Amino acid sequence: MSGNMPEFEYIFNIYRNSQNTKICFSEYTGKEKFSKADKEKIEELRNKKDRKASDMKELMNLYxxxxxxxxxxxxxSVDDSIIKISDSIIQSKEDILSEIKRNKNRVVLDAIQFEVTMRNKNGVEYSYHIHAPDNEHYKLFSQFVKESSKEFEVFQ
Incomplete structure (x- = not known):
């Protein structure tokens, strides 16, 4: 989950199996640590006179x-509300994809974004982006933000 400001970025990793549910909450510190090779590549890309889109993408990836x-x-426990909401998000994939399609022309400035990636033991199953969840659009994600804010002090 991220916002328009670069220092505003959170990662929620939810690990589930039949016995355990664990959420790891990571918060961006606003700092980076570059290897020597990365620093050199960044300098090379910054000084390039005819920078292409692929160069900018590489620069962004380095950061x-x-x-x-x-x-x-x-x-x-499986009875905790944050787990129930995350389960609902996983079970609502088709509804969410349909809502993304319906909202393709929706424009909202200055809002949070979600990148949802579902992985299993074999790798990535699917991934999609959600922009500006609220009580009218992408309700499950809005609920997830509210619930996680209680637990992790997001947006406070």
Whole structure:
């Protein structure tokens, strides 16, 4: 989950199996740590006179991969509301994809974004982006933000 400001980025990893549910909450510190090779590549890309879109993408990836996050992990029961909401998000894939299609022309400035990636032991199953969840659009994500704000002090 991220916002329009670069220092505003959170990662929620939810690990589920038949016995345990664990949420790891990571918060971007606003700092990066670059390797020597990354620093050299960044300098090369910045000084390039005829920079292409692929160069800009590579530059952004170098910054993204160097971000430093704090991390806390907590165990939950299947009855906790944050787990029920995350389960609903997983079970509502088709409804969410349909809503994304319906909202393709929706424009909202200055809002949070979600990148949802579902993985299983074999790798990535699917991924999609959600922009500006509220009580009218993408309600489950809005509920997830509210519930996680109680637990992790997001947006406070």
């Amino acid at each position: 993204d991969n160097s971000k430093i996050f704090t991390k806390e992990c907590f165990n939950y």
